[in-house]
Amino acid sequence: MKAVVCEAFGGPEVLALRELPDPPPPGPGELQVRIAARGVQYVDVLMLAGKYQFRPDPPFVPGNEAAGEVVAVGDGVTRFKIGDKVMNRVRLGAFATLANAKEVDCDAVPAGMSFEEAAVFRGAHHTAYHALMQRGRLKPGEWVLIHGAAGGIGIAAIQVAKLFGATVIATASTDEKRGACLKEGADYAIDYRDGFRDKVKELTGARDGVDIVYDPIGAQVFDESLRCLAFGGRILVLGFLGGGPSTPRTNYLLIKCLEVIGVRLGGVTEHAPEIGRANTKLLCELAAQGKLRPRISHRFALEEAAAAVQAVIDRAIIGKAVLIG
Ligand SMILES: NC(=O)c1ccc[n+]([C@@H]2O[C@H](COP(=O)([O-])OP(=O)(O)OC[C@H]3O[C@@H](n4cnc5c(N)ncnc54)[C@H](OP(=O)(O)O)[C@@H]3O)[C@@H](O)[C@H]2O)c1
Structure with missing residues (x-):
């Protein structure tokens, strides 16, 4: 798979597009998603700099919000099947073309929403x-x-x-x-x-x-x-x-x-997951009714991840930026 790797703590220059092995088949309760779009956000700036509350050691693949198509399901998955369109939250790894995600961290893309919008909607x-x-x-x-x-x-x-x-x-x-x-x-x-x-x-x-x-x-x-x-x-x-x-x-x-x-x-997704799920369900319904919709001002190809992160630092984004492809 293609992935953008953070090779050392620093600014956008530490990002490099690499060819990495595909993730292993999804484990119990997991999906594998072919990612079509991912959000780039201020949290990524902090994570690259090693200044976020969750501080993985390089090398790592950043990115925590994405959307795409399910290409494999692990044992025990009940809500999704191969071919479904999902938006998925991951701790790391969204700046890649494939990622495994827990079923509980995935939701169906709301009706009428593109992958780009879905990638940045939930967070x-x-x-x-x-x-x-x-x-x-x-x-x-x-x-x-x-x-x-x-x-x-x-x-x-x-x-x-x-x-x-x-x-x-x-x-x-x-x-x-x-x-x-x-x-x-x-x-x-x-x-x-x-x-x-x-x-x-x-x-x-x-x-x-x-x-x-x-x-x-x-x-x-x-x-x-x-x-x-x-x-x-x-x-x-x-x-x-x-x-x-x-x-x-x-x-x-x-x-x-x-x-x-x-x-x-x-605070809500980890400590009151049932409230978190109810919130997401309501937000998806409101999105499907056209009452909520992310605003995307910038689209970059995956290999332009460094430019996307720089645009966030430069405060050039109005709404959200996405990496596509
Ligand atoms: N508590 C939570 O659960 C939670 C969840 C998500 C994000 N966050 C945090 O919320 C903050 C905003 O996130 P976001 O995704 O909305 O960020 P964003 O898209 O980059 O927007 C931040 C806005 O803040 C303004 N700003 C003021 N001082 C700034 C500075 N020194 N550097 C950059 N921007 C500055 C900018 O607007 P102007 O140019 O108009 O000043 C910019 O549009 C981040 O710190 C993020 O980590 C918290």
Whole structure:
């Protein structure tokens, strides 16, 4: 099989296209998938650099989200047969033309969805749904401030928040990104780089802030976001693109009865798998009804994986990037 291998920790230059032996036949409860498309995401940047919470030693084949066709099934597999179209989650190995995946980590591609869209659907939309609906307890009529809104989990959050009745303020760094956020349904899209608190206060008027902040950035963005929350507001901590973890000013929490809430998709898929499965089922139904759909701005051939990772680092992607072929 063809595979893109991370040969040492570093930047995109450590990736090389290699010919590797095919995976062994799928074991009990596993499928073998001929991969047609895989997502490239910020997590891959961190993993190549050896900075992700899961730190495999090189050489390894990166990539954790993909979609393709089932070419073999192991003993005990009940939900899929050869020829089915699936989207599969793997710990590693999606940047290849074949991969084995556990049946429990596979779902049928929703009706009307391409392999490219299916490859990037579950990770981003499940994160957004779990964050907003389960950790954030979003209610119809509430206001949500979404940071990194033109990114993979940001666009997904705009779609989920709007579908469940929120008013959305999106933040993004360029006109093009803000335009994309509005197109995806955001009610307002603002530049956040020179401060955003006054703009949020102006937009929310008498509410005096938003009910939920969705924050994959942290650092100063987290600090300023605490001051954008209305009484009883919740801030969802999803990542630290801005440079590292923050220390909340606990006096703000006390005065306005605010909550700081950690969100990790693995929190639900690993610790409450039955809830994770129910979420995925609902999200697939909503996708099949055309209510949720990933936005893909960049497509690269598998051998262009380094360029794809560089585009993520350069913040050039709006929505998601995929490797095809
Ligand atoms: N907690 C979870 O379960 C979970 C799940 C998935 C992902 N994540 C994390 O969430 C974060 C976002 O993931 P994603 O896939 O949406 O990433 P992405 O597609 O690369 O988008 C990130 C967005 O953040 C903004 N940004 C601000 N500062 C940045 C910086 N220093 N470097 C890069 N981007 C920066 C960029 O928008 P502007 O140009 O508009 O600023 C960019 O569009 C990552 O840290 C990822 O690890 C967490």
